[in-house]
Amino acid sequence: MAILITGGCGYIGSHTAIEMTKAGYEIVILDNFYNSKPEALRRLRELAGREIPFYKCDIRDAEGLRRIFSENSIEAVVHFAGLKAVGESVSKPLEYYENNVGGTVNLCQVMAEADCKRMVFSSSATVYGMNNPSPLREEMPTGAVTNPYGRTKYIIEEILGDVCKADPEWTVINLRYFNPIGAHESGRIGEDPNGIPNNLMPYISQVAIGKLEKLSVFGNDYDTHDGTGVRDYIHVVDLALGHVRALDYAMKHKGAEAINLGTGTGYSVLDIIKAFEDANSVPVPYQIVGRRPGDIAVCYSDPSKAERLLGWKAERTIRDMCRDSWRWQSNNPNGFDS
Ligand code: NAD
Numbered sequence: 117m118a119i120l121i122t123g124g125c126g127y128i129g130s131h132t133a134i135e136m137t138k139a140g141y142e143i144v145i146l147d148n149f150y151n152s153k154p155e156a157l158r159r160l161r162e163l164a165g166r167e168i169p170f171y172k173c174d175i176r177d178a179e180g181l182r183r184i185f186s187e188n189s190i191e192a193v194v195h196f197a198g199l200k201a202v203g204e205s206v207s208k209p210l211e212y213y214e215n216n217v218g219g220t221v222n223l224c225q226v227m228a229e230a231d232c233k234r235m236v237f238s239s240s241a242t243v244y245g246m247n248n249p250s251p252l253r254e255e256m257p258t259g260a261v262t263n264p265y266g267r268t269k270y271i272i273e274e275i276l277g278d279v280c281k282a283d284p285e286w287t288v289i290n291l292r293y294f295n296p297i298g299a300h301e302s303g304r305i306g307e308d309p310n311g312i313p314n315n316l317m318p319y320i321s322q323v324a325i326g327k328l329e330k331l332s333v334f335g336n337d338y339d340t341h342d343g344t345g346v347r348d349y350i351h352v353v354d355l356a357l358g359h360v361r362a363l364d365y366a367m368k369h370k371g372a373e374a375i376n377l378g379t380g381t382g383y384s385v386l387d388i389i390k391a392f393e394d395a396n397s398v399p400v401p402y403q404i405v406g407r408r409p410g411d412i413a414v415c416y417s418d419p420s421k422a423e424r425l426l427g428w429k430a431e432r433t434i435r436d437m438c439r440d441s442w443r444w445q446s447n448n449p450n451g452f453d454s
């Protein structure tokens with residue numbers, strides 16, 4: 117029996133593939149390489165210490181998926197594949213709905229045909245939207261999202277809930293990630309964004325290495341301890357371990373469950389700059405600019421449900437996250453093209 121990981125060559129999927137292999141799961145990876153590279157697959161196989169089966173396949177391709185299910189005995193799917201750039205989703209909403217929502221519906225249909233009815237899904241804290249106060253808890257209302265990307269996550273959670281209601285044989289765990297950063301301790305795999313990064317940590321890393329001149333801090337007039345935005349940053353390896361526990365749980369339970377994966381602690385943009393400089397002894401020049409549209413002041417999790425249900429909690433510190441991000445960036449200045 118094996119676990120299918122969709123999007124397993126991407127940032128979070130590659131780290132999860134390694135931790136799942138270490139935990140003793142047999143895995144099969146699918147990816148269309150839209151936002152990842154064959155070199156990531158090569159390195160994750162090297163770190164896992166085995167020849168993990170791989171299919172270059174798109175989740176919208178039903179025939180391609182059927183082939184994977186007929187050639188392997190898949191008992192659950194850990195579903196990462198999707199597009200994730202918030203700004204791009206505003207200009208290309210149909211691509212996001214087609215890929216993320218359409219692709220997930222297609223995947224579920226092929227899973228049901230193959231009688232595989234267990235899924236761990238990559239949802240996001242973004243489903244909590246603008247109106248809930250932190251710490252964010254799973255039972256709070258979702259849906260007041262501000263962009264098409266976030267809406268795809270909200271819609272998929274709703275669809276998966278309907279699937280579980282219609283057929284009690286289904287199990288779905290919607291993992292709501294907060295802000296994943298950091299990289300594998302080996303420095304061999306990490307986040308490799310195309311072009312200029314949108315997210316804070318890859319931007320900081322590229323400033324530190326001199327590829328970008330300085331960080332723009334988006335607003336210092338929020339109602340936070342230093343005026344800059346506060347987020348719940350979580351080490352990608354802790355996140356990966358959360359998936360292993362969620363999968364263990366999905367093997368023994370039925371129905372739909374939403375679970376936060378965060379640390380429960382918020383750090384501001386200036387806190388992160390300082391932590392990065394301290395951990396790595398490199399300067400990160402920055403300037404304060406206006407707020408980024410759509411940003412909220414504060415977003416952090418109540419992580420207690422994950423601890424209660426899964427027996428999981430994040431263990432790596434902000435210093436670990438900064439150190440590992442920098443190790444990845446400095447060892448691989450051009451990402452997987454280095
Ligand atoms: P990523 O882009 O690095 O990985 C996604 C992978 O899916 C890529 O390798 C890409 O090539 C593949 N993919 C995309 N569309 C596909 C398709 N139609 N068929 C097959 N493969 C496809 O992103 P990531 O940061 O690893 O995120 C993984 C998941 O977690 C995504 O669903 C993302 O929305 C979600 N998520 C990410 C974050 C974050 O901050 N990184 C936060 C919350 C949720």
Ligand code: WQD
Pocket residue numbers: 200202239240241242266294295296314315316317319331332333334335344345346347385408411
């Ligand atoms: C973090 C903080 C910025 C860049 C996004 C998605 C969310 C989820 C995770 C997928 C904020 C500030 C950033 C910069 C800055 N993804 N910042 N200068 O916006 O919390 O979440 O990624 O589901 O859906 O929206 O993450 O890393 O972009 O920003 O000052 O150049 O850093 O304003 O306070 P965000 P981020």
